[in-house]
Amino acid sequence: MHKTSLLIVAHGSRRAESNLEIQQLAASIAEIAIKDYFSIDYAFLELAEPSISDIIDKYWHNGVQHIVLVPYFLSAGRHVQQDIPQQISAKQAQYPDLKITIINHLGAAPEMANLVLSMVKKYD
Amino acid sequence: MHKTSLLIVAHGSRRAESNLEIQQLAASIAEIAIKDYFSIDYAFLELAEPSISDIIDKYWHNGVQHIVLVPYFLSAGRHVQQDIPQQISAKQAQYPDLKITIINHLGAAPEMANLVLSMVKKYD
Numbered sequence A, B: 001m002h003k004t005s006l007l008i009v010a011h012g013s014r015r016a017e018s019n020l021e022i023q024q025l026a027a028s029i030a031e032i033a034i035k036d037y038f039s040i041d042y043a044f045l046e047l048a049e050p051s052i053s054d055i056i057d058k059y060w061h062n063g064v065q066h067i068v069l070v071p072y073f074l075s076a077g078r079h080v081q082q083d084i085p086q087q088i089s090a091k092q093a094q095y096p097d098l099k100i101t102i103i104n105h106l107g108a109a110p111e112m113a114n115l116v117l118s119m120v121k122k123y124d
Helices: A016-036 A052-061 A078-094 A112-123 B016-036 B052-061 B078-094 B112-123
Strands: A004-010 A039-044 A066-071 A099-102 B004-010 B039-044 B066-071 B099-102
Touching: A004 A016, A004 A052, A016 A039, A016 B112, A039 A052, A052 A078, A066 A078, A066 B112, A078 A099, A112 B016, A112 B066, A112 B112, B004 B016, B004 B052, B016 B039, B039 B052, B052 B078, B066 B078, B078 B099
Parallel strands: A004 A039, A004 A066, A066 A099, B004 B039, B004 B066, B066 B099
Antiparallel strands: none
16 A cells, blocks of 8 residues: 555644644544545644645655645635645655645635535524 | 525635635535525625625615624634624624624534545545
């Protein structure tokens, strides 16, 4: 089996509580799906640790072969279109044998409409 | 039946494409749930139109009695904790008979972990 890790990349905030929301989300995802991955982690684009670079270094050290990266962003703005690909491109040059798949940003999830409705249901 | 409208409030962007993502999301939500609401709409906190104030004026004019407002934000930062409540508070003072319910921000959705996993499934 390939060693595949799932990496949630969020913007990062100066507010510790916001970063904690990401940490908790990664933990919730791990509760459901850790059996399917070598590890499930989070990293921040800026303003908070761990950085994307830190995590990818750790992955390489641990023998991870494939990273599935989820951009945890609602819109496909500069962070999604430029900043994440640039950071990944730099790490890809450093570790050419590591496969990195950047999937669609969160806001593009086909199930987003249903997620929103799941939150409002009880207020009908 | 009370006239209840569902209002998705996003940050707003200078990029038209980002604002269009919200417009499309509201349309997708309407496809599923328009039978349950008087209307399903979107508004932006800043940088784009329509504003929250514009939409609430329209609601009042149309006889809407209850607004269920979904903060379309991933973390409970300043926009969620201060800016949206402040704008709503000002409109509430203008229309004291209008009921406005601000629900949890999107990032707090209990189903978020499953939404993320629904996006990565095909990359296992």
